[in-house]
Amino acid sequence: MNAYEPDTPAGVPAQLPAADAAPSDVPATTPVGRLAATVERLRHEVRTAQAEAEGRALIELAKGILVERLGCGPAQAARQLAELTEQAQVTPLEFAVDVINQAARDRVAEVTEAFLSVAADPAGPVEESAAVRLRAAESGVLAAHDTQAMADSLLDHALRPLGAVAVAIWSAGSDGSLTLAGSAGFPPGEAARWHYVPPDVATVARRGLTEPDGQWLPSLAGSGLPTIGRREYADGARIAVPAGAGGRIHGVLEIAWDKPEEPLPRPVVRQVEALAELCAHSLESFVPPPGTGPEPGLLPDVVELMDLADGLHDPALVLVPHLDDTGQLVDFRIQHVNSRFLDPAGRPRAVVGGALLLEAYPMAAGDSELFQRVERVYATGEPFRARRMRLTALVDQVPLSAVADISISRHGTSLLLIWRIEDETARLASLLQHAQRLGRIGGFEENLLTGEITWNGQLFSLYGRPPTSPPVALQDLPAHAHPDDAVVLRRFLRTVVHHRRPASAAFRLLRPDGVTRHIRVVAEPVLDTAGQLFGLRGAYQDISAQHWTEVALAATRDQLAHTEQQALERNRLTLQLQHAIMPPAQAPLQVSGLQVAVRYRPAETEHLVGGDWYDAVVLPSGLVLLCVGDVAGHGIEAATSMVVLRNALRGLAVTGAGPAQLLSWLNIVAHHLTGAVTATAVCGLYDGERRTLRWARAGHLPPVLVREADATALPPVKGLLLGAVPEARYEETELQLAAGDTLLMYTDGLIERRDRSVEESVSHLLETARAAPSTLDQQLDRLLTYSRSDTDDDTCIVGIRVA
Secondary structure, three states, X not given: OOOXXXXXXXXXXXXXXXXXXXXXOOOOOOHHHHHHHHHHHHHHHHHHHHHHHHHHHHHHXXXXXXXXXXXOOHHHHHHHHHHHHHHHOOOHHHHHHHHHHHHHOOHHHHHHHHHHHHOOEOOEOOOOOHHHHHHHHHHHHHHOOOHHHHHHHHHHHHHHHHOOXXXXXXXXXXXXXXEEEEEEOOOHHHHHHOOEEOOOOOXXXXXXXXXXXXXXXXXXXXXXXXXXXXXXXXXXXXEEEEEEEOOEEEEEEEEEOOOOOOOOOHHHHHHHHHHHHHHXXXXXXXXXXXXXXXXXXXXXXXXXXXXXHHOOOOOEEEEEEEEOOOXXXXXXXXXXXXXXXXXXXXXXXXXXXXXXXXXXXXXXXOOOOHHHHHHHHHHHOOOEEEEEEEEEEXXXXXXXXXXXXXEEEEEOOEEEEEEEEOOOHHHHHHHHHHHHHHHOEEEEEEEOOOOOEEEOHHHHHHHOOOOOOOOOOHXXXXXXXXXXXXXXXXXXXXXXXXXXXXXXXXXXXXXXXXXXXXXXXXXXXXXXXXXXEEEEEEEEEEOHHHHHHHHHHHHHHHHHHHHHHHHHHHHHHHHHHHHHHOOXXXXXXXXXXXXXXXXXEOOOOHHHOEEEEEEEEEOOOOOEEEEEEEEEEEOHXXXXXXXXXXXXXXXXXXXXXXXXXXXHHHHHHHHHOOOOOOEEEEEEEEEOOOOEEEEEEEEOOOOEEEEOOEEEEOOOOOOOOEOOOOOOOOOEEEEEOOOOOEEEEEOHHHOOOXXXXXXXXXXXXXXXXXXXXXXXXXXXXXXXXOOOOOOOOOEEEEEEEEO
């Protein structure tokens, strides 16, 4: 016994539309009234029986699912269904639909809950859930014996809750026409008038067929489009959704409202699309699907289309759809190639025929959108024609393009693709002639079987021969070349003729007019179908201008190499001069009560030989002269200026003058006697008896005093850099030193960085100097080791430590 066998399944509408009710103005006691009441009762019984059958079908389907899931018999499944329904406190039909949705996981189950928020009857609340309505609609469509019954089921179960009043199901023909397969809610006379819509007639359904996402009209009156039921529902909204399956659009689902509506929410649109897909599967069953049957032979319409393609004077392909295992369209197979077809990649027709379209022409899915056009024609049946569409094919992985007029049409289950390449023969020939003239290129072709040789006009010009003279065979080329090039040409001919491989060679052509031209020849063998050599083709190019350019470049390179060698020699001599005056290491200076050490690190690159200098010498007066300096610039000029300033300071220091006066005199030397060079310097005189240092500076960084665990830069004194003005005055100051103090004089090559300021660099130097090793030499080596300078400049350091 079934767990649920109601007279009218819950959730299935049993009420009749208003149009089915008995006329209210006819008394029930009259014979006509009694007859009308009888008709109404019979109609109600028929509707109730249909609803009961649909509800029972869903309940029985849920029982079958429980039998499979629980591994039990039908009776136990019925009892389980009844118990679960009672526990869920829903109707048996609603619970059965819930079981089906959980088991199916199909599109209807995925989007069914969207109806809960919008499927409200304007006259009152919805009596059954959205899931019941959709599954009831699906059951009714699958059980419908024709498309008219399918339309009735869709309207009653799924569309009335959305406020829709009518529905039309259109079938799309192979020529783009539309046929009304079924309708509900429209007057019979209206459906008869719209039984057939010819191709290219703009209607609401046509818009739904051509637009990928369908067509939504908030008000039919504002669109101006003709369609079924326009007089009855002129102000109402319309939606037309393409009904497609397996990559092909089989028709259109058109839904009508009796008043204007705002666009439906996206979840509800997905419900309508699911219903359209359900219609597509039903429409598809009326025609044999592509590629079915026990034998994968050709359908009659494909054979007829192949015969039609062979009779055309344009290149044509016959395409048939290629579906995957799930029935989705993924590509088109090239079923036939007519005799006029020429493959852009040069492949034989047998190679192209039978291949998939995207495999043979992968660029079809690119810029030209050819594949998308083919898909659209197959889906809708509407022919596509375009002028001057660019077609691209890959030849040796190089994309080559051609402009063609395209025609795509569907014939039954197959497509005919025709393209007519733009006739540009004359224009391209002229373009080729100009390109050969500008590039000084001449082409040739030889038939080794007949001995026929073809030259173009440019090749006669390259050879210096009149056009009426016989062409020169490639085998006779050594007789027209310089004797020294005979070996190269024989190797070239052996590669082309005997090894049958493309080759090129450069040689000197001796023309009859006595002019010698430098020529490059390129040739390739031409083989027949058996692989035998029967011809040669290639081109000559005059490369005389290129040859003389290369000769000039070679001479220029030699001159540059000579100049570079001279520069290297000059830098080497400059470096030797600098090292002779400023050796990187100097013998320790022996002074009582004072340790003196110096370090000099030349630039890392020889072309940056600079003008840094230092000096530490005991004067006749017993004072110790300590100084460092930096001449602006690099090269031999900076090195010689450095020598002048260093020696001048030594000579001036013998006078016994103080540091300020010494820098003032040195400024005169820099400005007048060295070609107006500029330099910085710091100069100091150390008195060992008093442990004092008198010092002055000329635009140089001040010395650093290291006392105990602290390191500080001495306060700077005023002093302009050397050589800037003819006369300058400098200030000096005196520093009292104590036992253990260390004083550091240095050039900017020790600290200077491109990405940091001088203040940041000096701070880093002070941090390094504070960690003073035990000896003065170790401290100077540490400063050089931890230097962060990145300017590749010379570096000088003079350090003294009081004993």
